[in-house]
Amino acid sequence: MGLNAKWSPMYWPCGPKEVARVGASNSGSWELKKVAEGWAHPSALQLLKGTPVNCLLVEWASGAAADKPQQQALQPLLDAGRALGLSFVGKVSAKANPAQSAAAGRAAGLEAVMLEGGASQDLDLPAILEFPRDSIDWDGATGIYSTTGNVWPEINLPTMKGDIALGGPTGDPWVNSNGWFSLLARRMAPEKSLWLSIDLPDFPGMLPAEKYCLAIADSRVYGARGILSLDGQMRTALLNGDAPALDAWSRISETLSFFDRHAAWESYEPMGVLAVVSDFTGSNAFMAGETLNLLNRHQTQFVILDRRRALADPVTKLKAVLWMDDDEPNPAQARNLIAFVRQGGLFIAPKYWGPAGIKPHQEDWLFGYEIYNLGQGRIVVAPGGFSDPYQLAIDAHLLLGRENDLSRLYNPNGTNCYTSMGPDGRELVQILNYSPQAATYVALWIKAKARGAKLWSPHAQASTSLAGISASQGTSFDLPTVLVHCAVEIERTV
């Protein structure tokens, strides 16, 4: 018994606790209560037959009197599920006694518990620690760990919430994505698996399948797993055997299967010649995190480096280093960074840590920065420190120069792309469409010379061939309509 990185988790709300929750909520309805009871019945598991979902997350203990009836009510479900090869993880809240809850869970057939808050103790079961995203303990995270506070991936249509700007005044549509955070998690806890807990968005009616597929893709493309959670109307409709819901479920399942078939992609390394360096904790977390988010949105390919461990060796394969934190590089880092700049590298920092005696200059187009020429490279400093991640992401991209782009989308609208490389050197560009409308006439440009590419999409078993068109010292691919996601596997010209 142990945590299994191949688990494909799904939240399975049922039993007395769910009935009570539905009853207490304003939207509580007789039908939803019935569904909560129905999903506790073993027959509901038939829904999972032939799907990749193999791990169900159930409410287990919250330190309340209702824990016992809940656990008893779930027993038939657990027994039936285990017979079908399913694993169960019980959710244990901070108020419950973890040791007792785990012991009861072990007896009932749980394979792990998800602990809300606090560190894992000596338990009878493996633990999955759950953290709020903005206060995660990377070193303390368990083999599988979960975060809350994630966003539902979509285009964020409102531009203002009260006095807070949610969208930029111009430019690309504002997109909510957890991609940057999943990439950060891969760097900060490389041997561990991240499960994203994502609250469902408000929606009048059953959420369309595409929205679920996008949530899955936005997690899997970047190497994390979203905990699948269906809305109440979908669960009701599925229990009733409604055809539209079954069709939606089939498409959701197809998307999960697609990413399982291509699980190897999750280990592909992000490509980028810009390194973003921070410890991504405490007071540095917001600025550094939001800069990653916006760099990704601007299709600036980057790699993430943990400041505590990075740059101990000479810098290679990079064109630029964006040092986010006010903390000074340690002597080895400083030595390597200066050598990197002398050889033509770009170092962007909130303070100047270069050799003394160099007089900075400014450029007409770049407001708020001082530029120090050093050897063949430049150190670019924001004297007042970094304050606006939106502007910093734009400036970093322009300072690096678009000639260093590795990939780019034309007619992007609500799409974004993520470029990675497999161990065999094969490049993969995954395109996500965050818009509810299908993305048409999107063209992908990559810097590499390629003779063609394979196009994969979740709703087709086999790949199709894409012809490459030589363009701008690279290759362009005209993509067919992108509903939610597609992947372009590049066949490079040797």
Add this chain to the structure above:
Amino acid sequence: MNRKTSRREFLGAMTMAAGAYIARPALLQAQQAPAGRVAVATCPEYNRQVVDALSTMFDQLGGLDTLVRGKTVAIKLNLTGSATVRLRYLPPEITTWPHPQVIWALVHLLDRAGAQRIRLLESPWATTEPLQEFMVYAGWQPKEFENAARRVEFENTNFLGSGKTYARFMVPGGGLLFTGYDLNHSYRDCDVFISLAKLKEHRTTGVTLSMKNCFGITPCTIYSDFAPEDEPLLVPRGGRSLFHFGNRQPPKSAPPAVNVNSPKEGGYRVPRAVADLVAARPIHLAVIDGIYSMAGGEIPNQYGGYHIPVHPGLLIAGTNCVSTDAVAMALMGFDPMADRGVHPFETSDNMLHLAEHLGVGTPDLTRIEVAGAPIAKARFDFRKVKLSAA
């Protein structure tokens, strides 16, 4: 607004609206507005033939040497909209922007004619980024332009740029929309000013050619919704909506509106701004790329318009922007003397007439000498193509 107006009514309305502000000498100038010779060439593709065609056309206009030898030449490109937006899969140079081959050929010929310094200018959308970066974003290689001549420079003119102050251009006769305009220094610090445009229709002004291209010389640090009341922004934000809607005035540091109560309607305001600009910052050479283009509007996928790629196979050039645009309009199947309400001016005043009345030039084809391919033979009817495609 889509009203039918006779030419007489149009001119009357225009005179009334601007009457108090247009000096009488300007009205007199209208009667004498000059006509420039316009050269037209058929050129089916973007290849080396473009150099030959342009070279012949410039000879037909009297030669580039006398115009540019030893001079600083500024070229306003027509890189409108986003660098990543395309009509279907077609790159912008095929539908929206002048093709790099045409830019390269023009730069090369200017250099060959002895231009001392050639400056490529544009005001990319809401950014201070170097113009070269914007070109790279579109998939272009600006180094090719640098290699076309001995000294080529680029400047993003959507903000102060490398200048210390904005250059002020007052409109002769007082102006139709504003008395003057504050622009990036590049439009002052040149001896010769060229407008290099694409042959296109335009949602607001009917067509966008060498004159309308100059709408983009106005910096959005001053002429956008986001500019402060007193001074320009440092960094441009947003578009030039105050020209379209008259919803606000530019900062107090800029020349004021002729009449703050003038109509708040794009079809009235934008043509007047264009006429003002080409009167205040005269164009010495107008060049229009009509080899490939699109029908139906100026920017793909904008405003839900129906845009289709077209292949007129034409190059047009002239030393008078009004006459050049008049010939270009005729080649597109439009009457350059048309009044508001008649296509392509269904919802706008005719900016060519407005410029004519500022003394810039005549759109009267009977007064314009056309060299090269005759209009009747080279005509490519944009609306007919659009209709047949629809």
